[in-house]
Amino acid sequence: MKAYVYVSLKKSVLDPQGKTIQGALKKMGYKGLEDLRQGKYFELTLDGGLNRTEAEAEVARMAREVLTNPVIEEFRFSLEE
């Protein structure tokens, strides 16, 4: 089973890295960009020992306790067979 965890900065947190990339893209002439924010992305491969419910709980726990800094970041994840 595969799990995809997406970590992004909370809306209220400034993202200077994203702003820099946005400025660079604008200067380079790319059109239509209003805002850009950067986040992290984790691709987890789970072994067959967990069923879907267990896998969901375990991935949520990893994301919440280790992969995300809860002060400034939030996460969402999806599972795929």
Added chain:
Amino acid sequence: MKAYVYVSLKKSVLDPQGKTIQGALKKMGYKGLEDLRQGKYFELTLDGGLNRTEAEAEVARMAREVLTNPVIEEFRFSLEE
């Protein structure tokens, strides 16, 4: 319109950062993890000036030419109204 760009290392490229996170999670007692790879994630807000086809082309061009290093990385993206 929102665009989400996911950048990950090609399968053939080693990911020491991912391996370190995986090792840490294993040591901390999390179960069922076989592999972990880290990537980047960009959340783009597009202004209303582009229709869907134009937006798709522009986002693909930004991802291909700026957000991704084509030697070691690959990307996928999705659009959302």
